[in-house]
Amino acid sequence: MSTASISADVEASAAAARERLNEHTLKTVHWHFSDETGSPFWLEKKRELSFDPLTEVKCFDDLKKFPLFEDDWLRGGPIRRWVPKGHAGKPVYVFETGGTTGIPKSRMV
Secondary structure, three states: OOHHHHHHHHHHHHHHHHHHHHHHHHHHHHHHHOOOOOOHHHHHHHHHOOOOHHHHOOOHHHHHHOOOOOHHHHOOOOHHHHOOHHHOOOOOOEEEOOOOOOOOOEEEO
16 A cells, blocks of 8 residues: 555545534534523523624534633532533433532533
């Protein structure tokens, strides 16, 4: 197998992986920012953004438009704000850090 054909194979594999990543990104953003399925937290954040994630995020690279995620968002507050409407009525599990470096952080699965 020549170097040129290996490079073409790698390039084709990378393009296919990029396409899958972009598709996954688009589905994830639409799930979290849709009024039908999004969580109260992300729907509130959507109102604070200077752009509309549902129309302006089209690929993984567009995630750069979002501000950095802040650890403090995971501290305190009603835990149900993280539950997407699309999972309403389903069991959720809460995991918390031990708080050795500050106020414990919570996440839901």
